[in-house]
Amino acid sequence: MIDPRAESPPSIDEPPPPSRVLVVDDDDASRRLLVHALEAMGFAAEGAGDGIKALELIAAQPPEIVLLDLDLPGLNGGEICTRLRHHQREELRNIPIVMLTAHDGERVEVACLAAGANDFIAKPIGRAALAARIATQLRLRALNETLRSQNEELERWRAAQNADLDAAQLLQRAFLPADADVPGWKMEVAFLPMIQVGGDIYGVETTRHGTLVWLADATGHGVAAALCTMLVALLFQRASTLSDPSQVLEQVNAGMLRIFHGRSIMSAACVLLRPDGEVHFVGAGHPPLLVRRADGRVENFASRGTMLGVLPDRTFPLDTARLGPGDVALLFTDGLYSARLPDGERAAIAQVVPAFTEEPTVSALIDRMRGGSAFDDDVTAISIRRAD
Numbered sequence: 001m002i003d004p005r006a007e008s009p010p011s012i013d014e015p016p017p018p019s020r021v022l023v024v025d026d027d028d029a030s031r032r033l034l035v036h037a038l039e040a041m042g043f044a045a046e047g048a049g050d051g052i053k054a055l056e057l058i059a060a061q062p063p064e065i066v067l068l069d070l071d072l073p074g075l076n077g078g079e080i081c082t083r084l085r086h087h088q089r090e091e092l093r094n095i096p097i098v099m100l101t102a103h104d105g106e107r108v109e110v111a112c113l114a115a116g117a118n119d120f121i122a123k124p125i126g127r128a129a130l131a132a133r134i135a136t137q138l139r140l141r142a143l144n145e146t147l148r149s150q151n152e153e154l155e156r157w158r159a160a161q162n163a164d165l166d167a168a169q170l171l172q173r174a175f176l177p178a179d180a181d182v183p184g185w186k187m188e189v190a191f192l193p194m195i196q197v198g199g200d201i202y203g204v205e206t207t208r209h210g211t212l213v214w215l216a217d218a219t220g221h222g223v224a225a226a227l228c229t230m231l232v233a234l235l236f237q238r239a240s241t242l243s244d245p246s247q248v249l250e251q252v253n254a255g256m257l258r259i260f261h262g263r264s265i266m267s268a269a270c271v272l273l274r275p276d277g278e279v280h281f282v283g284a285g286h287p288p289l290l291v292r293r294a295d296g297r298v299e300n301f302a303s304r305g306t307m308l309g310v311l312p313d314r315t316f317p318l319d320t321a322r323l324g325p326g327d328v329a330l331l332f333t334d335g336l337y338s339a340r341l342p343d344g345e346r347a348a349i350a351q352v353v354p355a356f357t358e359e360p361t362v363s364a365l366i367d368r369m370r371g372g373s374a375f376d377d378d379v380t381a382i383s384i385r386r387a388d
Helices: 028-040 053-062 077-085 106-114 127-175 222-240 245-260 349-358 362-370
Strands: 021-026 044-048 065-069 097-101 121-122 184-194 202-207 210-218 266-273 279-282 291-293 298-302 319-322 328-334 379-386
Touching: 021 028, 021 053, 021 222, 021 319, 028 044, 028 127, 028 222, 044 053, 053 065, 053 077, 065 077, 065 127, 077 097, 097 106, 097 127, 106 121, 121 127, 127 202, 127 222, 184 202, 184 362, 202 222, 202 379, 210 222, 210 245, 210 328, 210 379, 222 245, 222 266, 245 266, 245 279, 279 291, 279 349, 291 319, 291 349, 349 362, 362 379
Parallel strands: 021 044, 021 065, 065 097, 097 121
Antiparallel strands: 184 379, 202 210, 210 266, 266 279, 279 319, 291 298, 291 328, 328 379
8 A cells, every 4th residue: 555644656666678789780781680670579779880880889878788790891890899898998898799790610700709709690690599699698797797796895895804904903003012121031022913913912011029921812813803802901901910910810800701791701821020030820721831941841831720701700820930041931822833734734732842942932933833834823922031
């Protein structure tokens, strides 16, 4: 029913206009006969008797398809086809062209296609064959236009995504320490997101008892993971006044549950570097702290706490080590062992220890663990040693 209160009647979809076909043939009788046949099939047909007239009509109002005689005086069909295929206007370059020829044989077929024709049909022309060829080219054109439209939409989406990633990268980088200078200590840091932003974040905070270095790894990648890491960075900064790494993780855990309600979790590690060389370590579902002694031995301090954001009122057991001259401690995320090995297998955490034994610097360790392959995850690695 029509609502009498409506300001205008509902619109009724009108049938699409008939497809426009341009017939280019210097034989007047053949051209008129073909135009008449096309109109009887339901097309809007128009004729042109030479190449110059055809190009003018095409430029003024591009048809959906062109039926083009190969043997034309002046500009022949092949030359017209070549001009259209190299035209500056994209809509003219993409017009389907079916070449008409009185000749037969492979040589003519190759010549038509080489000139840029989409198809060819030999004279005399049968109605059924002509209708089928036109329908096929119109269908292919519609599919190409749909694909072109989807590609353009995809490019717009990618541009918007890249803009978002670039903005998120600037914001995430603002949360990272400006430098790795720690009084009494030397640090080397590798921060390698898979794309502009990632799910890793780290921080360095000076406290009254020493320097806190923390590292966290959120689930996922991209902008969503990066936004999560920024919120967590703020939680770590606020909790750093506690100085005790265990209490820091407890407070960050409580903050994550308050904000995310268990919908976002992350692994984390936190160390307190004391001026006397003592290192207090605590981990939450995170790879272990490795300590490479001056004699080449590697000690492993495992994380003994649950990942952050999972359960409330969790405690995080503390481990203590002392670094002497030549000793190096290593904090890292699980992306460090995410590269594929030459045999196709993925690296494992067990390979980090022997690699760290031989390559105590972060840059060398990264190269060794990558092994010429690409990492499949965000990678952050931090080495810590006593200053000379």
